[in-house]
Amino acid sequence: MNTTSLDILIAEDDVGHATAVRRSLENTYPDAAITVVTSIREYREYIARSIPSIAILDLNLSDGRTIDLLSAPAVDATFPIIIMTSCGSEQVAADAIKRGALDYMVKSPDTFATIGAMVTGALREWHLLQDKKQMELQLKESQARIIQQEKMASIGQLAAGVAHEINNPMGYITSNMNSLWKYAEKLAQFIENQGQALEMCADEATKASIFEMKRQIKLDFILKDFRDLITESLEGSKRVSKIVQDLKSFSRAEGDYPIPANLNDYIQSTINVVRNEIKYVAQLSMQLGDIPPVICRPQQISQVVMNLLINAAHSISDKGMITVATMTSGEMVEISVVDTGCGISPENMEKIFEPFFTTKEAGKGTGLGLAISADIVRKHGGELLVKSTIGSGTTFTVRLPIEGTR
Numbered sequence: 230m231n232t233t234s235l236d237i238l239i240a241e242d243d244v245g246h247a248t249a250v251r252r253s254l255e256n257t258y259p260d261a262a263i264t265v266v267t268s269i270r271e272y273r274e275y276i277a278r279s280i281p282s283i284a285i286l287d288l289n290l291s292d293g294r295t296i297d298l299l300s301a302p303a304v305d306a307t308f309p310i311i312i313m314t315s316c317g318s319e320q321v322a323a324d325a326i327k328r329g330a331l332d333y334m335v336k337s338p339d340t341f342a343t344i345g346a347m348v349t350g351a352l353r354e355w356h357l358l359q360d361k362k363q364m365e366l367q368l369k370e371s372q373a374r375i376i377q378q379e380k381m382a383s384i385g386q387l388a389a390g391v392a393h394e395i396n397n398p399m400g401y402i403t404s405n406m407n408s409l410w411k412y413a414e415k416l417a418q419f420i421e422n423q424g425q426a427l428e429m430c431a432d433e434a435t436k437a438s439i440f441e442m443k444r445q446i447k448l449d450f451i452l453k454d455f456r457d458l459i460t461e462s463l464e465g466s467k468r469v470s471k472i473v474q475d476l477k478s479f480s481r482a483e484g485d486y487p488i489p490a491n492l493n494d495y496i497q498s499t500i501n502v503v504r505n506e507i508k509y510v511a512q513l514s515m516q517l518g519d520i521p522p523v524i525c526r527p528q529q530i531s532q533v534v535m536n537l538l539i540n541a542a543h544s545i546s547d548k549g550m551i552t553v554a555t556m557t558s559g560e561m562v563e564i565s566v567v568d569t570g571c572g573i574s575p576e577n578m579e580k581i582f583e584p585f586f587t588t589k590e591a592g593k594g595t596g597l598g599l600a601i602s603a604d605i606v607r608k609h610g611g612e613l614l615v616k617s618t619i620g621s622g623t624t625f626t627v628r629l630p631i632e633g634t635r
């Protein structure tokens with residue numbers, strides 16, 4: 230145990246007892262910094278400034294009972310505490326243990342002499358408790374991670390199934406809509422020509438009855454509206470197809486093989502694809518650095534960059550700036566996408582990588598972009614980092630191992 234950095238705090242208002250405890254501790258721990266306080270007030274002032282390695286507290290001080298400072302369980306305290314009592318108050322001392330003290334001693338010349346050993350024991354127990362706590366925390370974290378992975382895997386399967394089921398009907402809905410459009414155009418043309426022919430050769434009574442029928446079925450309105458209806462439906466099917474496409478890539482089985490890829494080239498062509506989405510809201514700056522080929526599945530990395538770029542564009546409501554940069558950092562290559570958009574609130578920050586989490590209106594966001602991206606980057610043995618300030622912008626950084634996953 231490193232005793233040089235030991236800070237021992239004694240709270241004792243009896244000068245004789247305080248001196249006895251201090252002397253005894255100085256014998257065991259000659260290098261420790263020992264502080265004596267004589268009241269609850271001073272004690273509070275001390276721990277507001279610094280955390281002692283251990284505190285030895287007399288049960289009763291002039292301005293209150295130290296037992297009231299404890300809060301169980303001992304393992305959750307910020308430092309270990311030993312309570313000292315006078316002879317006859319052992320019951321209270323036992324209470325103190327229940328309330329979170331690590332140990333207690335009944336004051337006497339004999340116990341003063343052995344307080345060093347007691348402190349050593351208490352510190353050892355404290356460290357064991359802290360290690361155990363740490364291990365429990367790690368266990369909880371890894372359980373949470375496994376649950377999250379399971380969740381992602383089952384959502385992936387679900388998504389693949391749904392995408393497959395929707396894809397086929399969407400195909401014929403879109404193709405039928407296109408045919409309908411052509412047929413309806415022809416019908417409209419035919420009705421118009423027929424109308425003109427009737428106008429020329431039909432008798433007045435027939436013309437009047439046809440005119441009345443036209444009026445009743447609101448033919449003029451129908452002829453105008455069918456185009457809007459079909460355009461809207463085609464727009465709707467395009468949206469559904471986009472969702473299906475996202476779902477498919479989310480659940481995509483490992484397809485393409487890792488190859489050494491010049492990511493700057495891939496980023497350049499990705500930018501070409503999304504430039505239209507970006508140009509109305511932001512100026513694009515590229516700072517593509519001198520990076521080595523990275524062993525990766527480049528289409529997947531392009532998809533990540535595309536998701537980040539589109540998110541960046543969506544985050545900007547007026548005019549802003551998006552910067553894409555690449556650089557080498559040790560064994561990794563970094564791709565960062567920086568925007569001057571709305572930023573992400575701390576509450577949302579916890580959820581943005583969850584599948585289907587979106588703050589966007591229906592049709593604009595599926596909430597899958599970041600979940601897919603994080604998954605792709607993780608499978609590449611890399612990490613996807615985010616930093617954001619509300620109102621001033623967000624930086625996403627993709628870090629990929631140059632040598633790929635081993």
Ligand SMILES: Nc1ncnc2c1ncn2[C@@H]1O[C@H](COP(=O)(O)OP(=O)(O)O)[C@@H](O)[C@H]1O
Nearest residue numbers: 540541544581587588594595596597598599623
């Ligand atoms: N660059 C960004 N700036 C601000 N918010 C962002 C940014 N990128 C992602 N977000 C937030 O994270 C959410 C999830 O993003 P994503 O998974 O791509 O789904 P989607 O874009 O479909 O909403 C977005 O709805 C948005 O709230």
Ligand SMILES: [Mg+2]
Nearest residue numbers: 536540598599
């Ligand atoms: Mg997105």
